[in-house]
Amino acid sequence: MLVCIPNVLDAAQLVSLRERLDRANAWVDGRVTAGYQGAPVKFNQQIDERSEVALACQRIVVPALERNPLFISAVLPNVMYPLMFNRYGEGMTFGAHIDGSVRIHPHDGRKIRTDVSATLFLTNPDDYDGGDLIVEDTYGRHAIKLPAGDMVVYPATSLHQVTPITRGVRTSCFFWVQSLIRDDQQRALLYDMDGAIQRLNQTNADEAARRSLIGCYHNLVRQWSET
Numbered sequence: 001m002l003v004c005i006p007n008v009l010d011a012a013q014l015v016s017l018r019e020r021l022d023r024a025n026a027w028v029d030g031r032v033t034a035g036y037q038g039a040p041v042k043f044n045q046q047i048d049e050r051s052e053v054a055l056a057c058q059r060i061v062v063p064a065l066e067r068n069p070l071f072i073s074a075v076l077p078n079v080m081y082p083l084m085f086n087r088y089g090e091g092m093t094f095g096a097h098i099d100g101s102v103r104i105h106p107h108d109g110r111k112i113r114t115d116v117s118a119t120l121f122l123t124n125p126d127d128y129d130g131g132d133l134i135v136e137d138t139y140g141r142h143a144i145k146l147p148a149g150d151m152v153v154y155p156a157t158s159l160h161q162v163t164p165i166t167r168g169v170r171t172s173c174f175f176w177v178q179s180l181i182r183d184d185q186q187r188a189l190l191y192d193m194d195g196a197i198q199r200l201n202q203t204n205a206d207e208a209a210r211r212s213l214i215g216c217y218h219n220l221v222r223q224w225s226e227t
């Protein structure tokens, strides 16, 4: 299930984030965190995970994610890998790959299973050419290029790539989440069900029926979730 989440960041948060990232001197070769599959096809830069600027930028984005109902509903996060920041200048690209299944948390060493991959766009599409995120799933290829502040989440099992930049610079935040619900199909069912419940709530539909549906939702989460 691929979900686009609009307006994760507002204009002021975007400016603050971009100012920090654009003047940062903690940009390093993106291959420092790539596995053996990704390294030969990865040509970009990312902010050193241990740098002050990475932590400062995380402090802007994480609270915005935690209060975004669509993000919570679509991802049902359990553990989030510390958010990372990358950029692609002209000629940079990330060829087709599947993200590594398990990552080691850089601060406490615990293992995080990557169920969901996320890209939060920090550059407006007018400011660069190329740099589409292409995600392949059972329904085909999806080319994604969202306004700055918008985010896409997709199953980490998907083959994906970033096409070469031909003009400008594309800066993004990216990260992985270990979801409470490991299975993408189960997560998609819960997302659809939650959306339907929210719409029924807005129309003040039959209260007993809504209560029953909400109960079913939570009982499914209880049955399927792992913490």
Ligand code: NI
Pocket: 097, 098, 099, 160
């Ligand atoms: Ni990737």
